[in-house]
Amino acid sequence: MKKFTRVSAIAASLALGTSMAIGVTASHAAGTTLTMIAADYPGDGSTQQAQWTDFATRFHAANPDITVNVTVKSWNDIDQYVATQIAAGKTPDVVNKGDYSAPAAAGLLYPASQMVSASTLADILPTFLNNSKYNGTVYALPDLASARALFYNKDLLTKAGVTKLPTTWSQLYTVLGQIHRKLPGVYGYALPLGPEEAQAEFNIWAGGNGGQYYDYATSKWVLNSAANVATATYLKSLVSKGYTEPNPDKCDRTACAQALFAAGKAVFINGSVFLGSWLKSNGGAKINFGTGSFVSNTGHKAVTLGVQDYFTAYKANGNQAAIQKWMDFIFQPANYAKFLVAAGGFIPATKSAGAKAASDPALAPFIKLLPNAVFYPGDIASWNAVKGQIQQGIGQAVTGNPNSVLNSLQTQAAAAK
Amino acid sequence: MSVATSAVATKPLRKRFNAGALPWIGPAIAVIVLMVLYPAYTMIKTSFMNIDETGTSHGFTGLSNYRTLFHNPNLVPVLERTLIWTVSVVFFTVIISLPVAQVLHAKFPGRRLVRYALIVPWAASVVMTSTSWLWILNGYYGVLNRIMLSLGLIKDQVQFLGSPTQSFAWLILVAVFVSVPFTTYVILAGLTTVGEDIMEASTVDGASGWQRYKHITFPLLRPALLISMVINLINVFNSFPIIWVMTTGGPGYSTDTTTTLAYKITFRSADIGQSASMATINFAIILVFIALFLKVSRWKEND
Structure with missing residues (x-):
């Protein structure tokens, strides 16, 4: 018995020693392996996998001691996938998706100053960096941004006899009424308050009435503010008149609102930078559309919604040096331009690329609207949770009772961790 | 060794059963253990822990998750709806299956074909069936x-899945x-156990068709009926794909059941x-159903 124990102990220690030795040699030979999880931007059926594989291959050629594995995930799956990887102890090194505040609050992230070199950081537009802070420290790098504009179907407007674009809520109400009378079967405004992107749609309308989701002055969620209730009440009046599609609380952006616009069944729609190219590949190539500024309530400025996404770097694997090399590589102007092309026509987050984009006819109208952009309160740790609640619930504020729906959302937001 | 031998001698069957069966039941x-007990254990443990959305655990928090849940304004309506959902689906299923099984039990040309046809909605993936229905009912392009x-039954397109009440009815x-x-097949199996001789005897005694069904067939069907009902209760209660594919519990939370609500709280909120x-409360409710099921099975054994 004793002998057996001793033998097995020796065997075990030998095995351990060997494996440690192998481990050491292996890490010398293979160097660092970075894992990255990236959201897939293109909405036209292509994917960014090829672009990321190309980046990883060229990066490895230039830095033989660093291997990068990029996993590309759809926007529907990525939040869940990243959370599952972290919970399973397989924390990625770099993530590219739409939020950063929760991991920043949990202390999982490197600050931006450690993610890239000082010169790369200096090239990133300050507006976007300002939206990437948690408790005053920049914890994420903006990868790109988008803005919204009011898209309208020119042919339908002509048919309805509308000659002047509305700029205020009351003018819009009149114009939509005129469309309703002249063009049966056509909805004046496609209002996507279904779960897919209700938070964006409502944010733009509320912004045009001086409303917002979060009040930085008092550090409180203000979902049921008087301005927001008035916004919901105004939208409810459009819905009940039949100026929008029926059941806006069930209408998702892509499958419902954009599809109606592509089919020539909606005159106005809130569209992102990529709506033009989306229409081409989704049966709306013939739509003769124009873009303009959103409407606002009298006495308020019209706003647009700016949305930016982020690169974040996790501390768990301690690969800070390798991460910095990789991120600097991504932000090299030539590579960054390729990233933007693969993603499909977004607004760049760097000064060098931004200068070029300003002369791009597809992007110029959006860049012009950017100074009046409002952003999501993405730096608040509970934003992701509150966003989910808004997406589920806010549609019912325009089909049901605006007051009670917004009050209920406010209660839930205040309770969100 | 000697102790073991004497144990085998006194309780031979039991001892041999334990050792010998292990490789087979192992x-x-x-x-x-891996697929049922461990996940259940993890689920219950998680319900007492504070885990943030990044997946990082911040330790135990006692009952605070339950407190949050009980303050969730959607919980009570969803529980009520889950009850309506389970009871009405099982009730209508049984009411429809009873006559259908009776028809399939009767002898007629092409019966085999009809029996096969009935298997199709069962064999098809529920996600597939629900997706078909989603498009059949689509308010803009639905068939x-x-x-x-075309039949002039409606003047304007109807958003069948638009309003909460209507979409819940469709679900x-x-x-x-x-x-x-x-359910039909379980009842059909039950029908085949009803002896021809009893039926003949009752016919000879002058019982009408309805009397035969009420006093002979139906009572003999009770075991099959109870089992199919309990299995259906569990299935319907836990049903996720139909609701998720067709309405994602919307608009808002107005067609959610406890199962879809649990999913939404994780992945939306x-x-x-x-x-x-x-999920733990869901599990507790299901345990009651299972206890009921076990009781029903034993009732059948004693009969």
């Missing part, structure tokens, strides 16, 4: 709208559609702990 035990417009209809085949406590 895999089953392993599957139950049901097309047919009803129940689809759930019944999916549950009927299984990013609150893993609260969701785990919802």
Whole structure:
């Protein structure tokens, strides 16, 4: 018995020693392996996998001691996938998706100053960096941004006899009424308050009435503010008149609102930078559309919604040096331009690329609207949770009772961790 | 050694059964432990923990997740709806399956074909069936709208899945559609156990068709009926795909049941702990159903 124990102990220690030795040699030979999880931007059926594989291959050629594995995930799956990887102890090194505040609050992230070199950081537009802070420290790098504009179907407007674009809520109400009378079967405004992107749609309308989701002055969620209730009440009046599609609380952006616009069944729609190219590949190539500024309530400025996404770097694997090399590589102007092309026509987050984009006819109208952009309160740790609640619930504020729906959302937001 | 031998001598059967059966039941035990007990343990543990949306655990928090859940304004309506959902789907399923099984039990040309046809909605993936229904009912392009417009039954397109009440009714209809085949087959199996001789005897005694069904067939069907009902209760209660595919519980939370609510709390509201406590309560309700099922089975044994 004793002998057996001793033998097995020796065997075990030998095995351990060997494996440690192998481990050491292996890490010398293979160097660092970075894992990255990236959201897939293109909405036209292509994917960014090829672009990321190309980046990883060229990066490895230039830095033989660093291997990068990029996993590309759809926007529907990525939040869940990243959370599952972290919970399973397989924390990625770099993530590219739409939020950063929760991991920043949990202390999982490197600050931006450690993610890239000082010169790369200096090239990133300050507006976007300002939206990437948690408790005053920049914890994420903006990868790109988008803005919204009011898209309208020119042919339908002509048919309805509308000659002047509305700029205020009351003018819009009149114009939509005129469309309703002249063009049966056509909805004046496609209002996507279904779960897919209700938070964006409502944010733009509320912004045009001086409303917002979060009040930085008092550090409180203000979902049921008087301005927001008035916004919901105004939208409810459009819905009940039949100026929008029926059941806006069930209408998702892509499958419902954009599809109606592509089919020539909606005159106005809130569209992102990529709506033009989306229409081409989704049966709306013939739509003769124009873009303009959103409407606002009298006495308020019209706003647009700016949305930016982020690169974040996790501390768990301690690969800070390798991460910095990789991120600097991504932000090299030539590579960054390729990233933007693969993603499909977004607004760049760097000064060098931004200068070029300003002369791009597809992007110029959006860049012009950017100074009046409002952003999501993405730096608040509970934003992701509150966003989910808004997406589920806010549609019912325009089909049901605006007051009670917004009050209920406010209660839930205040309770969100 | 000697102790073991005497044990074998006094309780031979039991001892030999334990040792010998292990290799055979081992895999089953392993599957139950790994796939049922461990996840259940993790779920219950999670419901007492504070886990943020990044997946990082911040330790135990006692009952705070349950407290959050009980303050969730959607919980009570969802529990009520789950009850309506389960009871009405099972009720209509049984009401429809009873006559259908009777028809399939009768002898007629092409019976085999009809029996096969009934298996289709059961064999097809529920996600597939629900997706078909989603498009049949689509308010803009759906075929049901097309047919009803052509027949002049409606003047304008109807958003069948638009309003909470209407879409919930459609969900129940689809759930019944999916549950009927299984239930019918269980009842059909029950019908084959009803002896021809009893039926003949009752006919000779002058019993009418309805009297025969009421006093002979139906009482003899009770075991099959009870089992199919309890299995249906569990299935329907836990049903996720029909609701998720057709309405995602919307608009808002107005067609959610406890199962879809638990999913939404995790993946929409990013609150893993609260969701785990919802799932644990769901699990507790299901345990009651299973206890009921076991009781029913034993009742059958004693009969």
